[in-house]
Amino acid sequence: MGLLFLAQLCGYLIPILEIPVLARALGVQEYGKVVLIQSVALLTSLLVEYGFSLSGSRQIAIARDERGALARIFGEVLSAKLMIFFVVSMVGVIVFLVQGSVFYDRELVFMGFLYFLAFGFSPFWFFQGLEKITVVVVVEVTLRFVGLLLLYVFIQGEQDAALALGIMAGFGLLNTSVGNAMCVNRVGKFCLSFAGGIEQIKLGFHVFIYKSSNNILMSAGPSLVGVTSGHVAVASYVPAEKIIRGFVGFVNPILIGFYPYLNRQFQLSKSNTMRLSWMIVIGMFFAGLMAAGLIFFVGDFLILKVLGTGFVVASDILKIFVLIIPFRLANQALGLCMLIPMGRDKATSFLMMFSSMMSMLLAALLSIWYGVGGVVMGFVIAEICLFFALVAVVFEGKNKYWKREGV
Template sequence: MLSTSSQRSPLLKNTVALYGVQLSVLVIPIISIPYLSRILQAEIFGVYMYCLSLAIWFSMVIEYGFQLSATRSIAEAQGDGHRVASVVHQVHSAKLLLTLLAVVGLVLFYYFGSLSRSNFDWYIATVVYSIVLGFRPTWYFQGKEELTVNSILEVGSGILSLVLIFLFIKKPEDGVWALVFQCGAKAAAYLITNGMIYRQVGGFKVSITGAIEALRDGFSMFVFTASVSLYTTANGLLLGFFAPTVIVGGFLSAEKITKAGLSLLGPLSQAMFPRITAVAGQNPEQAKMMALLMTAFMAVFGVTGAVLLYWLSPWLVPLILGTGYESVIPIMRVLSLLIPLIALSNVFGIQYLLPKRKDKIFNQIIISAGAVNLILAILLAEHFQAIGMAWAVVISEAFVTFAMMMVVIKNKFTY
C-alpha cells in the first residue's frame, strides 16, 4: 500500500509544475492575442488563427494519443528502467511514421483548403510547427511524475515567443513570423527535453515492430483524441469550408478565450491521471475518494466559470481583441456552456474510465460525439456560420458528459 506522504509529494510537485505551464498557456495568449488582433487586423489575424489551429490539429496526428496511452504505460512501469526505455523507443518510432502521414495531410490542405496559394509561407510554417508540437515529450515526464524541468522550459519558450512577437511584429505583413517565432521557441525547448530523455534511456532506437506495437497500444487513445478533435480543434477547420477566414478567426478567438479558463483545470487533471492510475491498482477505495473529490471541485468550478464568462463577454471581447470583433460576443456566450461540461467529462473519462482501462466504452462515447458534431457542424455552420458551429460544439460536449456520467453512476465510481 502506498503511503499518503509518498503520494502527496509527487502529486503536489507536479501539479504546481503543470500550473506553471498552464499559467503561461493562459497568460501568453491573453497578452499576444490583443496585440496581434490589432496589429494584423481582422483578415490577416484570421489567417494566423486558422494556421495555428491547423498546426495544432495535425500535431495531434503525430501525438496520436500517446499523451494518454504512453503516460499510462510509463506510470505503470515506474521503477522498471528497461520497460520505460522500451516504451520510449516504441513511441518515438511511431511518431516518425506518423510525421509522414501528417505532412501528406497538410499538403492536401494546401491544395484543397480554404487559404489561397499565395499563403505558401504560412503553410510551410504550419507544417514545421505541427511537427515540432507533435514531438512534445510531456507524456514521458508526466508518466514518471517528474515535470519540473519540462514545465520550466515550456514556460520559458512561451515567454520567449511573446518577447519576439512584441519586438518584431509591427505590421500585417509580419503575420507569418508570429507563427515562426512560436515554432522556434517550442523547438528549442523540446530539443532540450528530448535530449534529457535520450540520456535517461540510453539513446533512441528506431524499430518498425516497436512502432507498430506503440500504434496498437495507443490506438484506442488515438480514436479518442481524433474523435475529440472533431468537436474541438477541427471545428475551426470545418468552419473554414463555409465561412471566410475573418469569421473563422472570430470563432477561434472566442474558442481560445473560452478555453483559457478551462486551462486552469488542465494541470490538476494531468497530475491526477497518473496518480489515480497508480493508486487504483493498490487501493481502489482511495482512488474512488480522489475521483469523487475531483468531481465536486470540477462541478463548482465549471458552473462558476460559465456564469462569469457569459456575464463578462461584452467587456472581455473589446478588451482582448479590440474594436471590430463585436460578432464574437454571442459566440463566446454560447461557448461558455463548455466550461462545466468539459470540466465534468474530464473527471468521468480521464480520471475514472481510463484508469479502469474502460477504453472501449470511452471510445464509443467519443466516436459517437464526433459523429454528432460532424453532422451538426455541416448542418448548422452552413446556414448560421460561427454561431451554428458554437452550438454544434456545445451539443456534442453535452452528449459526452451525460453519457460518461451514466457509465460512472452505473459502476458506482468503483475501481
C-alpha cells in the same frame, strides 16, 4: 498542477502578445501567410502527437521506477511518432508540389516544417507521466519569452516573414531537443522498434479518437452557427463560446495533474482510487455549478462593458451556454480520472465520437426553430446525455473489476 497552469497560461498569453508584434510589422498579406502556415503546422503536429500525451504518459506513470521499461516505452512511442511523421510528411510534400509553391515561397514552407517538427516531437508526455515537469516547464516558458523578445527586436517589415516563422520554429525546436535529451539522459540506451511503434499506435488509437472528438466538438460550433444562422449570429455566439471554453480550458491542468497519479494508483488499490476519482468528479460538477451561476449573473455586465450594446444577444446565448459547464467538467473528469485509467479507452472514445455527432445533428435540428439559441441547446443536451452514458460505463467497468478480482 501549478506548473501546468503556468504552461497553459503562457500557451494562451504568448500567442496573443505575438499578434500585435507580427501583424504591425509584417502587414496583412505576409502576416496571413505566416499564421496560415503556423496553424497548418500545429494541426499536423497534433497527428504526430497522436494520443501519446495520455496513452504514453499512462504507461510511464505505471512503470516510472523501472528504467528498462521507461527506455522501451520511450523508444516505442518515438518509433510510432516517426511512422506517423513519415506518412504526414509524404502527404505534405505531395500537396506542396501540386499547389503549395504557387502561393508560398519555399523558405516559408521550410520554416513551417521546422515548426511542425518542434511540436510533433515534444516529449512533454514523458515528464508528465513521471510527474516531474518543473525543468521542462521552466525551459519552455523561458524560451518562448526569449523568442517573443527577438520577434519584437528583429521583425521590422514584410520582408522578415520567413525570419519571424524561423524564430518561432527555432525556439520550439530547441525546446523539443532539450526535452528529448533529458529523456535520453533519464532512460539511457533505447531502441527504435517498428513492431513496438505499431503496438503504441494501436494502444493510443482510442485515446486519439477521444481527444479528437473533444477538439471537434469545441471547434465546430462557430462553423455550424454560420451555416445554420448566418455570419451575424456567429458574432453573437463566439463571445459566449469563448467565455465557456476559456473557463473549461483552465480547469484541465487539475485533471491532467491527477491523471498520472490515478493511473498508478489503479494498479495498487482500485477501491480507494475509485473513491478518490468520484470525489474529483463530484467536485468538478459542483465547481461547475458555482461557476455557471456566477457567469449567469455577471455575464450581462461583462459582455456589455467589454463588447458594447451591439452584442446584447451574446448575453442571452451565454445564459443558455452556462448550463454546459458542470457537465463538461464532470465528463472530462470521468474520462481522465476514471475511465481511461480503468482501461475503458474504447468505450470512452466511442461515446465521445457518438456524442460529437449527436450534438451536431441536434444543434442543426434545433436551429431550425430557435436559431443560434437552438444550436447551443443542442450542445447542452448532448453534453448531459454524454454524462449519464459515461457514468453508466463507469459502473459497468467497476463490476468487471470486481469480477476479475473474484469479489
